[in-house]
Amino acid sequence: GGVSGHSVFKHKLVVALVGLPARGKTYIATKLAYYLNWIMVPTRVFNLGEYRRRKLGPESPAQFFHPDNFEGVRQRKVLARQAIEDVLQYLRNDGGVAIFDATNSTRERRMWLQRILNKAGVRVVFVESVCDDDQQIRNNIMDVKVRLPDYGALSVDAAVADFEERIKYYRMRYEPLSSEQDADCSFIKLVDVGRSVLLHRVQGYLQMRIARFLMSLHIKPRHIYITRHGESEFNTVGKIGGDSSLSPRGMEYAQRLKQFMDEQELPNLRVWCSSLKRTIQTAQNFDDVESWKALDELDAGLCDELTYKEVEEQFPDVYRDRATDKYWTRYPRGESYADVVQRLEPRILDLEQAQENVLVVCHQAVARCLLSYFQQKSDLASQLPYIKVDLHTVFKITPIPYGNLIEVFPLGIDAVSTYVPRIPTALLDSPAISTGGRGDDGG
Amino acid sequence: GGVSGHSVFKHKLVVALVGLPARGKTYIATKLAYYLNWIMVPTRVFNLGEYRRRKLGPESPAQFFHPDNFEGVRQRKVLARQAIEDVLQYLRNDGGVAIFDATNSTRERRMWLQRILNKAGVRVVFVESVCDDDQQIRNNIMDVKVRLPDYGALSVDAAVADFEERIKYYRMRYEPLSSEQDADCSFIKLVDVGRSVLLHRVQGYLQMRIARFLMSLHIKPRHIYITRHGESEFNTVGKIGGDSSLSPRGMEYAQRLKQFMDEQELPNLRVWCSSLKRTIQTAQNFDDVESWKALDELDAGLCDELTYKEVEEQFPDVYRDRATDKYWTRYPRGESYADVVQRLEPRILDLEQAQENVLVVCHQAVARCLLSYFQQKSDLASQLPYIKVDLHTVFKITPIPYGNLIEVFPLGIDAVSTYVPRIPTALLDSPAISTGGRGDDGG
Ligand SMILES: Nc1ncnc2c1ncn2[C@@H]1O[C@H](COP(=O)(O)OP(=O)(O)OP(=O)(O)O)[C@@H](O)[C@H]1O
Ligand SMILES: Nc1ncnc2c1ncn2[C@@H]1O[C@H](COP(=O)(O)OP(=O)(O)OP(=O)(O)O)[C@@H](O)[C@H]1O
Ligand SMILES: [Mg+2]
Ligand SMILES: [Mg+2]
Numbered sequence: 020g021g022v023s024g025h026s027v028f029k030h031k032l033v034v035a036l037v038g039l040p041a042r043g044k045t046y047i048a049t050k051l052a053y054y055l056n057w058i059m060v061p062t063r064v065f066n067l068g069e070y071r072r073r074k075l076g077p078e079s080p081a082q083f084f085h086p087d088n089f090e091g092v093r094q095r096k097v098l099a100r101q102a103i104e105d106v107l108q109y110l111r112n113d114g115g116v117a118i119f120d121a122t123n124s125t126r127e128r129r130m131w132l133q134r135i136l137n138k139a140g141v142r143v144v145f146v147e148s149v150c151d152d153d154q155q156i157r158n159n160i161m162d163v164k165v166r167l168p169d170y171g172a173l174s175v176d177a178a179v180a181d182f183e184e185r186i187k188y189y190r191m192r193y194e195p196l197s198s199e200q201d202a203d204c205s206f207i208k209l210v211d212v213g214r215s216v217l218l219h220r221v222q223g224y225l226q227m228r229i230a231r232f233l234m235s236l237h238i239k240p241r242h243i244y245i246t247r248h249g250e251s252e253f254n255t256v257g258k259i260g261g262d263s264s265l266s267p268r269g270m271e272y273a274q275r276l277k278q279f280m281d282e283q284e285l286p287n288l289r290v291w292c293s294s295l296k297r298t299i300q301t302a303q304n305f306d307d308v309e310s311w312k313a314l315d316e317l318d319a320g321l322c323d324e325l326t327y328k329e330v331e332e333q334f335p336d337v338y339r340d341r342a343t344d345k346y347w348t349r350y351p352r353g354e355s356y357a358d359v360v361q362r363l364e365p366r367i368l369d370l371e372q373a374q375e376n377v378l379v380v381c382h383q384a385v386a387r388c389l390l391s392y393f394q395q396k397s398d399l400a401s402q403l404p405y406i407k408v409d410l411h412t413v414f415k416i417t418p419i420p421y422g423n424l425i426e427v428f429p430l431g432i433d434a435v436s437t438y439v440p441r442i443p444t445a446l447l448d449s450p451a452i453s454t455g456g457r458g459d460d461g462g
Numbered sequence: 463g464g465v466s467g468h469s470v471f472k473h474k475l476v477v478a479l480v481g482l483p484a485r486g487k488t489y490i491a492t493k494l495a496y497y498l499n500w501i502m503v504p505t506r507v508f509n510l511g512e513y514r515r516r517k518l519g520p521e522s523p524a525q526f527f528h529p530d531n532f533e534g535v536r537q538r539k540v541l542a543r544q545a546i547e548d549v550l551q552y553l554r555n556d557g558g559v560a561i562f563d564a565t566n567s568t569r570e571r572r573m574w575l576q577r578i579l580n581k582a583g584v585r586v587v588f589v590e591s592v593c594d595d596d597q598q599i600r601n602n603i604m605d606v607k608v609r610l611p612d613y614g615a616l617s618v619d620a621a622v623a624d625f626e627e628r629i630k631y632y633r634m635r636y637e638p639l640s641s642e643q644d645a646d647c648s649f650i651k652l653v654d655v656g657r658s659v660l661l662h663r664v665q666g667y668l669q670m671r672i673a674r675f676l677m678s679l680h681i682k683p684r685h686i687y688i689t690r691h692g693e694s695e696f697n698t699v700g701k702i703g704g705d706s707s708l709s710p711r712g713m714e715y716a717q718r719l720k721q722f723m724d725e726q727e728l729p730n731l732r733v734w735c736s737s738l739k740r741t742i743q744t745a746q747n748f749d750d751v752e753s754w755k756a757l758d759e760l761d762a763g764l765c766d767e768l769t770y771k772e773v774e775e776q777f778p779d780v781y782r783d784r785a786t787d788k789y790w791t792r793y794p795r796g797e798s799y800a801d802v803v804q805r806l807e808p809r810i811l812d813l814e815q816a817q818e819n820v821l822v823v824c825h826q827a828v829a830r831c832l833l834s835y836f837q838q839k840s841d842l843a844s845q846l847p848y849i850k851v852d853l854h855t856v857f858k859i860t861p862i863p864y865g866n867l868i869e870v871f872p873l874g875i876d877a878v879s880t881y882v883p884r885i886p887t888a889l890l891d892s893p894a895i896s897t898g899g900r901g902d903d904g905g
Contacts, residue, residue: 198658210641214663215641215662215663216660216664217658217660218658218661220657220658230677234664235670312797312801352705352766358755362756362805364808365808372670374665
């Protein structure tokens with residue numbers, strides 16, 4: 020009998036976006052892709068607009084999208100066929116989920132898609148974004164459309180006009196998904212940026228997780244702040260894990276942090292900490308702090324309360340495995356970074372969904388996992404465990420179109436460095452190597 | 463600053479069911495109430511039918527529900543008013559969520575409800591169940607309606623006919639919830655037993671968790687099997703926690719378990735285990751086992767690998783706290799039962815949602831948490847940590863109307879007992895008390 024934590028994801032899936040232009044399809048595709056990659060479901064976006072620009076050159080005026088433009092229709096069908104071939108190729112290799120980011124606005128196109136994919140043994144779930152709020156659509160066009168390569172040197176006004184014409188042409192043939200007419204399809208319909216959500220025949224673990232994620236999204240402006248606890252007594256002696264109190268400098272940070280947050284002048288703020296003393300003390304100047312055990316530091320198991328030097332001496336295998344594959348290596352009786360990501364997932368849904376501003380006071384490894392989600396980096400497993408998260412520093416996250424702005428605020432209070440650099444693999448044969456990192460909380 | 467893990471639930475909420483008779487409203491209300499209580503949100507169901515039977519006597523023929531029966535309409539309004547008064551009383555005390563289980567089938571009734579509740583500072587989310595599958599409705603009537611006290615000694619056929627007439631009368635005035643006409647309401651509409659789900663203005667953490675739970679429900683027949691790992695080496699020497707292998711008798715159980723499950727002749731089966739050796743070995747005769755770290759045994763922290771006697775000697779405070787409040791007491795650097803319930807919650811959603819049969823191979827404390835969810839006991843915090851879950855025993859759970867049938871199969875292979883009985887508080891002053899329990903895995 021084979022044991023695996025991931026067999027639940029063995030089914031290959033295509034998520035096909037549906038919707039008029041400027042309805043947030045690419046926004047949704049991008050967020051979903053990073054989310055799925057973050058929970059280690061290999062996912063890639065196939066954007067039909069990029070196929071068009073690659074094949075037909077950067078500029079496409081609205082006329083290209085007119086339903087009676089026979090040549091335009093033919094060319095777009097050829098491009099779709101090409102994209103779907105690439106989708107299937109990706110899934111035949113080690114891809115898990117392919118996100119097909121196109122308008123897919125007619126029932127005929129969707130049935131064609133479903134037929135080809137089902138024949139290849141792949142399931143499809145459609146994700147439609149509907150929005151009839153004109154102001155929202157105009158904002159979207161200004162935010163992300165007028166700067167498209169499609170418009171080369173066109174003026175903003177001309178670009179807006181052209182884009183609105185493009186929408187008009189798509190609308191002529193647009194057939195929204197419906198529980199009656201598409202009774203046999205699996206689909207998720209997002210109406211007016213999450214005001215309502217319709218789930219239809221959403222089946223199985225993976226589709227359900229996708230639905231839960233999508234229904235948590237919103238685009239109201241807000242900020243998320245992430246910081247580690249203030250310097251702890253263990254930090255100062257280079258021990259990992261434990262449940263020590265703050266050092267005097269750590270206490271100073273707790274005060275400085277409150278002051279910094281006050282200066283942000285936020286209309287509302289939720290504050291989260293972990294169950295460990297050092298984050299509770301760091302958050303102690305705030306009201307109504309929520310303590311989440313899921314935010315506790317990566318559990319170093321039998322290595323808890325050791326220094327890195329002691330880990331190297333007493334658990335040389337663990338030390339070596341972490342040097343070569345830090346993300347997947349589980350401390351004996353403890354956790355790996357992969358484990359931490361899994362237990363943090365409900366916190367990420369909660370952060371996505373929160374309408375308030377949130378300050379998360381956590382730990383080095385936890386901050387790395389959270390930041391990696393918002394940074395939307397690729398090659399996560401190899402990068403995540405080495406993200407630099409200094410003590411006494413606030414990371415301010417602001418959602419922007421297709422991503423997040425991350426600003427770093429060192430609050431100017433000295434602290435030890437707990438960063439352990441990647442060990443060059445060539446050096447791993449030498450028994451004398453020690454990184455000298457000081458108490459990075461098991462991270 | 464106050465720290466708490468529960469301030470997220472500070473908002474009082476009424477969940478008001480909506481739907482024709484025999485649409486599963488009471489079924490949904492019951493499941494939701496047990497789920498919320500299980501995650502420690504104090505919740506109570508207020509069933510209008512019970513108010514009617516208490517006040518007007520057990521028998522109510524269909525004519526009572528005719529919309530032109532003036533006296534019937536008046537009486538039902540009085541009953542609703544009374545129920546809502548009790549709802550508000552409950553929420554003013556320490557209630558968190560009140561579930562109002564009634565048909566609430568007209569817009570007028572719902573607006574009345576919303577007005578009263580909002581005036582009292584309480585939010586409402588409506589949960590509507592729609593089902594037009596005649597066969598399903600007839601099954602529901604046969605399953606749970608013909609035996610209602612309403613029908614006294616009536617024959618089954620007469621009872622069915624009367625109940626169908628009652629539905630007809632409700633249908634005359636029924637106004638389903640709609641995104642357009644009820645644009646400002648928060649509601650969750652379940653169509654055809656979860657085939658589609660519409661979420662409208664579902665806001666905030668608690669409403670979102672309720673939505674996630676409801677969208678996971680289905681009523682296809684299947685079974686869930688729960689067992690602990692086979693007897694481990696630590697079990698035989700009375701140590702808690704650890705990551706030991708199975709004893710020879712434990713190995714025998716692994717084989718017997720496979721045989722037992724084969725004899726169940728299930729068309730499909732998912733098998734879950736934890737990340738610890740003893741569950742992996744117990745599940746080793748099955749194919750495609752999924753290993754979930756969230757199923758690991760309650761973490762005994764600094765008490766890991768001790769015997770109960772040693773815990774009592776080395777951590778007398780922990781020992782005493784667990785004796786008086788086992789559910790909430792967290793082992794130093796480890797977990798409480800409350801912590802385990804929180805990390806198991808995604809597994810419960812997955813079990814609810816799974817269409818396949820599932821065998822969960824886990825640990826004593828984890829099995830207690832899972833079983834307590836399916837047993838739907840009240841007074842959870844005081845009962846849960848003492849549920850008897852013997853080694854080498856399979857618990858077979860079968861969903862039945864409003865609850866679960868739990869069958870217990872001891873598979874006849876000897877094992878040590880790991881049960882630690884409740885310590886009478888009177889004895890706690892005596893330093894000589896020891897329960898002599900043997901290695902109950904931290905539970
Ligand atoms: N559900 C939504 N409904 C409407 N707008 C949204 C939604 N989600 C995100 N947005 C906004 O949409 C903008 C991004 O539009 P995006 O490029 O994703 O549209 P698109 O549907 O991919 O358009 P196109 O068909 O031209 O590729 C962002 O400004 C984002 O804030
Ligand atoms: N979403 C659903 N749609 C239809 N039937 C369901 C649903 N969920 C559960 N059921 C089935 O409904 C039956 C229970 O009906 P229940 O008593 O809950 O109906 P009710 O709506 O409360 O009726 P009444 O208005 O007479 O109180 C069970 O047999 C259960 O399997
Ligand atoms: Mg796009
Ligand atoms: Mg009922």
